[in-house]
Amino acid sequence: MMSRMSLGVLLFVLSVAAPARAAGPTAQAPADVSEGKKLFEGLCARCHGMEGTGDEGPSLNRPTLTRANDDSALRAVIRDGIPDRGMPRVRRLVDNELDQLIGYVRSLGRTDATARLPGNAERGREIYTRHGCASCHIVEGQGGSFGPDLTAIGASRGSAYLRQSFLGPAETLPRGSSPVPGRGFVEFLPVRVVTADGREVRGVRINEDPFSIQIRDMSNRFHSFRKSDTKEIDKEFGKSLMPSFRGKLTDAEVNDLVSHLSSLRGGK
Numbered sequence: 544m545m546s547r548m549s550l551g552v553l554l555f556v557l558s559v560a561a562p563a564r565a566a567g568p569t570a571q572a573p574a575d576v577s578e579g580k581k582l583f584e585g586l587c588a589r590c591h592g593m594e595g596t597g598d599e600g601p602s603l604n605r606p607t608l609t610r611a612n613d614d615s616a617l618r619a620v621i622r623d624g625i626p627d628r629g630m631p632r633v634r635r636l637v638d639n640e641l642d643q644l645i646g647y648v649r650s651l652g653r654t655d656a657t658a659r660l661p662g663n664a665e666r667g668r669e670i671y672t673r674h675g676c677a678s679c680h681i682v683e684g685q686g687g688s689f690g691p692d693l694t695a696i697g698a699s700r701g702s703a704y705l706r707q708s709f710l711g712p713a714e715t716l717p718r719g720s721s722p723v724p725g726r727g728f729v730e731f732l733p734v735r736v737v738t739a740d741g742r743e744v745r746g747v748r749i750n751e752d753p754f755s756i757q758i759r760d761m762s763n764r765f766h767s768f769r770k771s772d773t774k775e776i777d778k779e780f781g782k783s784l785m786p787s788f789r790g791k792l793t794d795a796e797v798n799d800l801v802s803h804l805s806s807l808r809g810g811k
Contacts, residue, residue: 579647582640586633587648595651597701600630603651609698617645660702660802662795667803670796679785682807689747689763690785691731695809705804706797712783733782734758736768737775747784 584593590600597603610625611617618641624632636644671677677686680693696705707714732748736758746760756776757767761784770776792800 575643576646576650578640579643579645579650582636582644583647586644590630592701592703595648596703598703600701601699602697602701603648605698606652608648608652614645614649617648621645660798660805662798662800662802664799664802664806666796667799667801667806670792670800671803674788687763689759689761693804693807696807697805698808700804702801702805706801709785709800710787710789710797712785712787713781731783733779733784735775735777735779736766736773737777738768739772739774741774745784748778 583591583595587600590598591603592598592600595603601609608617611620620630621633621636621641621644624630679687679690681688682693684694700708734746734748734756736744736756738744744758744760744766746758746766748756748758749765750757754771755767755769757765759765768776788797
């Protein structure tokens with residue numbers, strides 16, 4: 544028969560261990576996961592794809608989510624959003640609905656979106672090399688820095704977004720850390736600067752404050768201008784300096800390039 548002291552020790556151990564178990568993925572009844580799917584389709588699918596395959600937002604078809612490795616972290620991401628990456632917060636869910644949504648998102652991690660892609664990643668890598676994409680983009684420390692770093696692009700963007708990013712670049716302008724009043728967050732914004740002596744410089748904006756602007760031109764040279772010393776600063780919203788590959792690649796080549804870009808996940 545268990546002594547009072549032994550029972551007390553057991554209860555203490557269980558009370559300490561319980562929070563650790565609660566932090567991991569919570570089992571959900573099929574009916575709750577089904578309800579979570581409905582919530583996902585209404586609130587999340589526009590950015591993350593109807594089955595979590597990704598689009599403007601990252602694919603959720605992964606067992607481990609970078610910013611949400613447990614249910615507590617996933618709850619915080621949904622509730623508070625990720626402002627510096629353009630993800631809005633969701634405030635109108637009650638606790639039960641939030642649990643259902645979390646359960647459905649966790650169920651998406653049991654599928655692999657890249658396995659369903661029709662292209663061949665190795666052929667896509669050859670297309671990437673042949674068309675000189677590395678002159679503007681870095682992958683694992685190699686390449687030019689004029690465009691976005693693509694080292695982990697497959698983990699942060701879905702296949703539909705990646706396809707559009709090189710077929711119609713201006714339609715999928717990267718979003719990120721540079722706030723623009725009234726327009727959200729825009730990175731790699733094309734800018735044309737005319738200096739006081741009439742010299743014209745075009746490139747992408749690197750940084751800006753009320754008094755100055757810094758841009759990088761297509762030769763990868765850095766320029767900094769005091770706004771008071773310029774004649775004109777033209778910010779070309781809705782445009783991209785990246786050329787479109789629409790009509791330059793066959794359908795098979797497009798699929799191969801998408802497959803290659805989707806495979807770039809930062810070595811993880």
